[in-house]
Amino acid sequence: MLRLLSKIITTGKRTEKCPQIPTYIEEIGENLKHAIHTLYGGRTLRIRHVDAGSTNGEEYELTALGNAFYDIERFGISFVASPRHADVLTVSGPVTRNMEHALKTAYEMTPGPKIVVALGDGACTGGIWKDSYAVVGAVENVIPVDARIPGDPPTPEDVLRGLLSIVTATRK
Amino acid sequence: MSSFTIDCLFAIAFVLPLVGVVLSLATRRFSWNNTLVQSMFILSGFAGLIAGSYFFALLGIGNSASFNGTFFGLVNIALNSMQVFFLMLVYGGVLLTSLYAIQSLPPYKDVYVLPTLNVASAFFIVGMQATILSPSLFTFLMAWEIMSVSAYFLVIADRSDESLRAGWLYFVMTHIGFACIAAGLLLLAGGNLFASWHDVALSALGATPLAISIAFVLLLAGFGSKAGLVPLHQWLPYAHPQAPSGSSALLSGVMLKVALFGFIQGVALFPFVPSFSAFLVISIGLLSAFFGALRAAVENDAKRVLAWSSIENMGLIFSAVGIYLLVHGSQDSAVSAIAPSIALFIILHTANHFIFKTGLFMAVGAVASKTHTRNLDELGGLAQRWPIFAGIFLALSLAAAALPPFGTFFGEWTYFQTLASGMTVSAFFGGSFALILALLALVGGLALFAYVRMFSAIFLGRARTTHAEQVSPMPILLWLPSLFSVLLSIIAGLFLFPILSAPNTFMEGVTLFGDVAILGGVSMNAWWVLLSVIFIGVLLTVCRRSFSNRNPARITDTWDCGQPITPRMQYTATGFSAPIRFFFKSILMSEKELIIEPISMSNPWIVRRRLVWSIKSFFEYWLYRPIGIAVFAVSRAVKRLQNGVIQLYLLLVICALVFTLATTL
Amino acid sequence: MTYLLITFQALVVLLSAPLVVGMVRTLKARFQNRQGPSIFLPYVSMLSLLRKEMTITKHSSWVFRMVPFVVLGSAFFLALVVPSLFFGIVPSSLDNIFLFGAVVALGSVFLVLGGMDTGSTFGNMGSSREMTLATLVEPALYVSLATLALATGAWGMGGIVGHFTSLPWLVAVPPAIVTLIGLLFVLLAENARYPVDNPATHLELTMVHEAMILEYSGTYLAMLEYASAIKLTALLAVCMGILIPFGISAPPVTFFGLGIALIAFFGKLALGAFAIAFIESVIVKMRFYRMQEYMMLAFFIALLGLAVELIVLYH
Structure with missing residues (x-):
């Protein structure tokens, strides 16, 4: 225990500075604006992640967001265990036919105002699986999407920037 | 004038059930037969309750209050307030369960033979009253036997194999108990079967300490077997659930109290109690409480849960009786000061257990009659179909789990607080009361578990079978008596608690809304608790209205992670425990x-x-089974004598003669 | 005047409750070498939940909707009677130790009912576990409370804490240390913290408290989260109030005394939050089926505390 504590003390804070927020997400819709406005300017966001058939690349990157380096919690963003607790649904993967129903119910159960973010190329466009018989395609074919974070997979920094820009862009 | 009124009312209450019997047999062809008999019972209960209230209003509460009923010069019965208190439990039980029986019995007219059942009920009611009223040893034993045998007919009312087996077990156990009681009381009375209680007490003064000790153990075994104390409880969880629900309510809610009454009355006859008695009663009481609560928490038959819970509650009461025996009459005034508070708990909990157990048995019976099952694993989701009834059941469950603001909580609070305050008396009481307190807390926790589990398995979530899914609306008389029980349970906290805490001064001294102070000057006021409940409820509702999103909730499916869920995926009661x-x-x-x-x-x-x-069953395996094996082994050995050779039998007869002559001469 | 003080004291506990949760969360992040969220985050997230829509499962009944009110109500009651700033102002009927225990149990029971009324296996599982814990924690809780009452000769929460303020620290507190450790075990179990439950888990199979509230959303979720924050604060205030009785006073109250009491109260909460964050950073969660060992340990520590008190009292 003492070794653990001394390690904690000598290591110090390892969290990176806040990344620069790009302005490349232009397509901010009315729904998103309204949602952020209702949620106290997005000072706190609860995310429910839905894996709708991804390669798990996106999930690895999301997991990395919680570590000491990126520390997504400092922005008031946290991951929750149930769609009923969530403000944001992040969806990854080209929606497979098996996950289509699951995604729909998760969307239906999320209380409004809610934001849907398509995470990764698969979710944004269908990616390399586009037009396959096993997938439905991009997330917007199943549920309305408010924002997209492209990349295959997007790096943790991309995701962080994307989420922050969603919040800050509407504040202006 | 007033004593004449009480006389009349008690006589009416006593005779009406018998009138009901005659009517029941005379009108058995008509469809309104059941209603007629039950209304006789209701009238009887009503008359008795009025008589009892009148008694207390006139004479107050306490040992000094007594009343010489002459019953029109026929018999001379001195009633004291304890007898009237237990009588009122009987009348209250009769009133509620008969009201319930008007609509609950007719659907079962193919299962039970209703006129016969009602005859048995009538004798049962009369037997219980007579047991409490009886002025002498002989009448007491007679009345006790009438009560026990008519209860047997209630247990076997549906004539199924299971009932017959349970009834047989009950019949054997109750007669072993009867033998113990008779032997114990006769030992005290010096063999005089026709002694009045006064004579018994007088002759007990001359008894040897050994006889006193044996008599005490016999009485504890006899009354304990009736009250369901471990390890003589074996029949209770089988027998009580087999009776029709209204009768189960009487068996569990009232007859156990009559056994308690018998024990208290019996102990009062002793010139002194043997030194081991208090510890014996305390340990048996605590063992029963723990074992009953533990089994109630894992049992799957709803009525059996209640039966085990009865064992638990009787265990609590008997442990308190044991503590009373320990501290009562002690030379040390600090020790004997514990006694009144413990007595307050005994009386309060007797009343509270009667109230919630009667209500729960009727409520479970109503569920069973509509869903045709008592198995917790086959119910579920009924709160959506019967919202009001679910509320009643929830309130009764909370009362049974001794949570505020129900009367049971204030009763148990008295016990806990007395134990805790008693810890300051000496190091011995500090240590032993702390252990009892810890065990009681565990028992309380297990009881909480049992009732939460039962309520959620019956009412919450989704229906697990079609039985539970397609239920029809509940007729009013199936839930109204249980609603009365809920109200009574609240009233018990608000009124009974302050009234009983100040005996002897009933009409003058007590302020009904005042604090109840017990041992050590610790006080509790049920009105404050109720007021704070109401205050917080109003506050929260106002806050909810003014601060939060007021749009109506959107109704969706249960969150299923994408895989549709079915009722079978829910936790059953088995899984819950x-x-x-x-x-x-x-x-x-x-x-x-x-x-x-x-x-x-x-x-x-x-x-x-x-x-x-x-x-x-722990005791069945380690106690009853070895006894059974031993009995069979002995019988097998004795069977060798039965070899059919006439010379051997003649030899045996001669041996017996010689033995008899040798011992008598 | 007394009622004004009670209201003020309750308001302070109610308003500081989310802060305690925020402090624990931030301090835990610091132990993980992270920057962590703002300590005021729980206020914002609860307020935003109040503005959100509610979605409710169609398989639930009125019990499901009643649960948040009873759970939050029981938490309000705790906030009302806990002697955080003053003692000797709450009516003796209301701050009795056994009523305190029963109200804690009432809150747990209704949370369990909420988990059972959804038709979801997660909720059921959480309920079954929570009910088991609530059952097994009772002996330790009651013995601890009774020990404190025995040591102080007072039967209300206020009286107990008041007794500790009136004596020199070295006389009053050391005998009660063992009992306080027992009470800490109870606190961790009642508030779903390590090693009984993981408050930050997202894996349903390891959940206890979180699993029961998975089906709640919007206002009801805010009420339940607020209730658990209040419960943590109230129990922490009791433990810290006994350990460091400084600052708690009986009426009449001066403005200076009030200021001292407030500063001391927040200082104690910060210390308590630090202790919880520390515990959660250096130990691991126990397997649920080993909870009997934890509960037995809690019970025996509580009994040991009682033995110490008895020895102090009678020798």
Whole structure:
């Protein structure tokens, strides 16, 4: 225990500075604006992640967001265990036919105002699986999407920037 | 004038059930027969309750209050306030259960023979009254026997195999108990069967300490077997649930109290109690409380849960009786000061247990009559179909789990607080009361578990079977008596609690809304608790209205992670109690067994696997089974004598004669 | 005047409750070498939940909707009677130790009912576990409370804490240390913290408290989260109030005394939050089926505390 504590003390804070927020997400819709406005300017966001058939690349990157380096919690963003607790649904993967129903119910159960973010190329466009018989395609074919974070997979920094820009862009 | 009124009312209450019997037999062809008989019972209960209230209003509460009923010069009965208190429990039980029986029995007219059942009920009611009223040893034993035998007919009312077996077990146990009681009382009375209670007490003064000790153990065994004390409880969880629900309510809610009454009355006859008695009663009481609560938490039959819970509650009461015996009459005034507070708990809990157990048995009976099952694993989701009834059941469950603001909480508070305050008396009381307190807390926790589990398995979530899904609306008389029980339970906290805490000064001194102070000057006021409940409720509702989103909630499916869920995926009552079964594995003797049966003879790999779990009864396994084995072994040995040779029999007869002559001369 | 003080004291506990949760969360992040969220985050997230829509499962009944009110109500009651700033102002009927225990149990029971009324296996599982814990924690809780009452000769929460303020620290507190450790075990179990439950888990199979509230959303979720924050604060205030009785006073109250009491109260909460964050950073969660060992340990520590008190009292 003492070794653990001394390690904690000598290591110090390892969290990176806040990344620069790009302005490349232009397509901010009315729904998103309204949602952020209702949620106290997005000072706190609860995310429910839905894996709708991804390669798990996106999930690895999301997991990395919680570590000491990126520390997504400092922005008031946290991951929750149930769609009923969530403000944001992040969806990854080209929606497979098996996950289509699951995604729909998760969307239906999320209380409004809610934001849907398509995470990764698969979710944004269908990616390399586009037009396959096993997938439905991009997330917007199943549920309305408010924002997209492209990349295959997007790096943790991309995701962080994307989420922050969603919040800050509407504040202006 | 006033004594004449009480006379009349008690006489009416006593005679009306018998009138009901005659009417029941005379009008058995008509469809309104049941209603007529039940209204006789209701009138009887009503008359008795009025008589009892009148008695208390006139004479107050306390040992000094007594009343010489002459019953029109026929008999001379001196009633004291304890007798009237227990009589009022009987009348209250009769009133509620008969009201319930008007609509609950007719659907079962193919199962029970209603006129016969009502005759048995009438004798049962009369027997209980007579047991409490009886002025002498002989009448007491007679009345006790009438009560026991008519209860047997209530248990076997549906004539199923299960009932007959339960009834047989009950019949044997109750007569062993009867023998113990008779022997114990006769030992005190010096063999005089026709002695009045006064004579018994007088002759007990001359008894030797050994006889006193034996008599005490006999009385504890006799009344304890009726009250369901471990290890003589074996019949109770089988027998009580088999009776029709209204009768179960009487058996569990009232007859156990009559056993308690008998024990208290019997102990009062002793010139002194043997030194071991208090510890014996306390340990048996605590053992019963713990064991009853533990079994109630894992049982799957709804009525059996209630039966086990009765064992638990009687255990609580008897442990308090034991503490009373320990501290009562002690030379040390600090020790004997504990006694009144303990007595307050005994009376309060007797009343409270009667109230919630009667209500719960009727409520469970109503559920069973509409869903045709008592198995907790086959119910569920009823709160959506019967919202009001679910509320009643929830309130009764909370009352049974001794949570505020119900009367049971204030009763148990008295017990806990007395124990805690008693810890300051000396190091001995500090240590022993702390252990009792800890055990009681565990028992309370287990009881909480049992009732939460029962309520959620019956009412919450989704219906697990079609029985539970397609239920029809509940007729009013199936739930109204239970609603009365809920109200009574609240009233018991608000009024009975302050009234009973100040005996002897009933009409003058007590302020009904005042604090109730017990041992050590610690006080509690049920009105404050109720007021704070109401205050917080209003505050929260106002806050909810003014601060939060007021749009109506959107109704969706249950969140299923994408895989549609069915009612079968819910936790059953069995699954709910799995951790408790695991933690108390060695006491419950719970076992899981994987049964593998081959399906096809040619291929050994094609098998059907079933998982079976079972709970063995601890006492049945370690106490009753060895006794049974021993009895069989002895009988087998004795059977060798029965060889059919006439000379041997003649030899035996001669031996017997010689033996008799040798001992008598 | 007394009622004004009670209201003020309750308001302070109610308003500081989310802060305690925020402090624990931030301090835990610091132990993980992270920057962590703002300590005021729980206020914002609860307020935003109040503005959100509610979605409710169609398989639930009125019990499901009643649960948040009873759970939050029982938490309000705790906030009302806990002697955080003053003692000797709450009516003796209301701050009795056994009523305190029963109200804690009432809150747990209704949370369990909420988990059972969804038709979801997660909720059921959480309920079954929570009910088991609530059952097994009772002996330790009652013995601890009774020990404190025995040591102080007072039967209300206020009286107990008041007794500790009136004596020198070295006389009053050391005998009660063992009992306080027992009470800490109870606190961790009642508030779903390590090693009984993981408050930050997202894996349903390891959940206890979180699993029961998975089906709640919007206002009801805010009420339940607020209730658990209040419960943590109230129990922490009791433990810290006994350990460091400084600052708690009986009426009449001066403005200076009030200021001292407030500063001391927040200081104690910060210390308590630090202790919880520390515990959660250096130990691991126990397997649920080993909870009997934890509960037995809690019970025996409580009994040991009682034995110490008895020895102090009678020798």
